[in-house]
Amino acid sequence: MSRLAPLLLILVLVGCRYKTKQEANDACIKWAETTRSIRPQxxxxxxxxxxxxxxxxxxxxxxxxxxxxxxxxxxxxxxxxxxxxxxxxxxxxxKGKLMLFAGCSPDEDKKEYIGYTEEMRQKGIMGNGELVRSNQKVVKHFRYEKDY
Known part of the structure; x- marks a missing residue:
């Protein structure tokens, strides 16, 4: 069992790679769209x-x-x-409007897109006021092999 753990880790890391930058970007965007949520007031x-x-x-x-x-x-x-x-x-x-925003940002040096989440709360009632952002977290990495 102890010999199997490093092999599984390698498979997981290799499995997270996308062949092209566009594939990684598309996967990250798809992930972000399914992760976003809104809890209305x-x-x-x-x-x-x-x-x-x-x-x-x-x-x-x-x-x-x-x-x-x-x-x-x-x-x-x-x-x-x-x-x-x-x-x-x-x-x-x-009970204010709480939005969980998910987005992607490129890291060209590491050849990956970083999937992150961030909470945004509406201050004010009925859309008046400002958005307060907090708790930004890196959640996923979408690595790619080639830039095209």
Missing amino acids: SKDIDEQYYALEDKYFNVSKSDKGVTVDLKEGFKLEDFEKEVEQLEAKRDKED
């Missing part, structure tokens, strides 16, 4: 956000487009404060 948070919009704003449609007006007796600062509180609640419950 909770429906409850979405509904609360829409309720805030209804509470603070009047929306009217006309031939000229859509008009959004602050309802009488309300302040924009109060709306923004309630949205911040809702975002804090969402972040505390960890």
